[in-house]
Amino acid sequence: MEDGDRCEATKNNYTRISKYRPVSLMSAVGKVDEAVLLRILKEFVDTWKALPGFHFGIRQGHSTNQQLLRLNDWTTRAFNHRKATGAFFLDVREGN
Structure with a gap:
């Protein structure tokens, strides 16, 4: 092969069009x-x-932290007054 026919397979070979990608402004618009x-x-x-x-x-x-302190205070007061105490925790995240 001649030197002109070779294309080095390096990570930062910007002579190949596949190394470039279009710019999207959607993230900026979404933030606004x-x-x-x-x-x-x-x-x-x-x-x-x-x-x-x-x-x-x-x-x-x-x-x-303030909400956790509030929850701790609430459960401690209920415990001191011999009342039943329960909690339901729901953690909603991305499904990735």
């Missing part, structure tokens, strides 16, 4: 849409008190 939707949802929730006080999901200043 998500930010706008989140702002609208937060305003709706705050205005109409649409979520109970113990829901910490999209609320600013409410963390998972």
